[in-house]
Amino acid sequence: MQETGNNPILRVENLSLCRDDRDILHSVNLAIHPGEIHGLLGLNGSGKSSLAYTLMGCGGYAPKEGAIWLAGQDITRLSMTERARQGLTLAWQEPARFEGLPVSTYLSLGAKDRNASQLMTALQAVALAPSAYFSRPVNHALSGGERKRIELAAVWAMQPKLAILDEPDSGIDTLTLGDIEALIRRMAEQGTAVLLITHRDEMLNAADSASLMCQGSIVFRGAPTEVREFYARRCRPHSDSLGAQPWTANAPTLPLELER
């Protein structure tokens, strides 16, 4: 089914997810336009990664209700492979390790241009020296931060229509954070829309628009500064579902993550 007209690159309508008899996502609606960086902010356990996996079509994340549209096409029932071939991809919060698979091969697998010089440029884009990394395997010998950067390089080389970046700053040293933000900005300038998932509100500096997620619902959306302000002023850890430190056990708790 094909939509017509000038639509968002990603449109999510009333998306709900249930896993193991637990409702995880509740009627999520979201729209992202080409070249837009949309920040999705939320505390641990708020459903951000579940939304990412549902959008990507990961195993066990078929939605209970709702629809996902990519570039005007309904992709709700497509497999991960088909979604990726339509121009959607995901960078995991904790990237996988691949024994024996060289970085060069890994980068080339989904790359739009598999020329070695382009793949090396992708490594440079995440501040990794090609001479040091091109032939190394993507295995346990690389740190989590190095694998994270290599995964972001692979996403950049793919030049997708929409990249879902799940916590791209996790495991990245503070000196390199600026490089990662610059890469995200460059992806957007080249036409890739980005769904930037984070629990650190300062990451929204890189975003054009933002949403706040709480207990599986999007509860606020607006400009990144507005969302940051709302988050700082109104959000509290929801100790009823996540737990609390023992020395705060007698402290007053709030029923929800969000003060309403």
Added chain:
Amino acid sequence: MTATMTSHKLQQGEPAWADEYQAILNAFQQAGGDPSKLATPRTAMLVISGNRVMAFSEVPGVHFESQELPNGVRAKIVVDPEVKLAKPVHLCFGMLPAEGLQEIIADYEIGAGAQAEFLAHCTFPNALRLKHIMDARIHVGAGAKLTYREAHYHGPHGGIEVMPKAVVTVEAGGQFVTSFSLVHGRVGKLELDYDVIVLDRGVAELTTKAYGLAEDHVLVRESLHLDGEGARGLTKTRIAVRDQAISEVLTTAEGNAPLARGHMDCTEVVRGQATARNIPTVVVRNDRAHVTHEAAIGTVNHKELETLMARGLSEDDAVDVIIRGMLG
């Protein structure tokens, strides 16, 4: 020591020799070898086809002796003490007919303090009903280092039985690093049997990789006897099986001396109706020795699979990339 060539049926320069030599070089290439290396000056090499030594070349400090047998070749390969080879020694063992038996009885003597790397390519490209037996004795002298890499190509039919067997002794301070790889074409039936004794401060690292398809049967039996103080040993096994193939990995590591350290690491990936077994045996006879093992048997890692599918690979292609990476 000089090479002894006996009872050649074919001589270099005869047309039949040239044809067979070219055919075995082609097969050598299929097994991952580079034929141009065999013609490189000052490179030690030995080429055996069936029961014939087709070509050999020595370099200072490396000597071959060989004797043709009714169904194979008996060979002695010596690296003199303290000789440090700058370039690998190339070995090519193969058989071109579809049926038959090849038995290689090999004796490797690596002198004390020597350093050598052997690249062995074993190729049986037309095998339909063929048996290849390698019966090796390897002696790594004190302080010597031997790296022995062996890659096999058995053709597309699976009609082959391959039985590489080695008894290895690593003297004090010696190092023995070996890899066996059979990841292209069919395995047929493989029975690998390595038995390694490691003496004081010696090191042994054994890596085995195989990819079994259809009705292939992979049996890996490796034993490490860490008999010397401070001896170290590692077995690393990477097997993938699919269809109805069977993989059995039987590894043993014995810590028999103070400060001996051993580890067995086995990963087997199973697809379709295939079966994989891993039976590690850990024996420790000294309270200051330490031996560990880890094994993972099952399908490919889910996250690796989905990461590649999120790049647009089909599930089958993603599995293949993961397995090929693992089998390197």
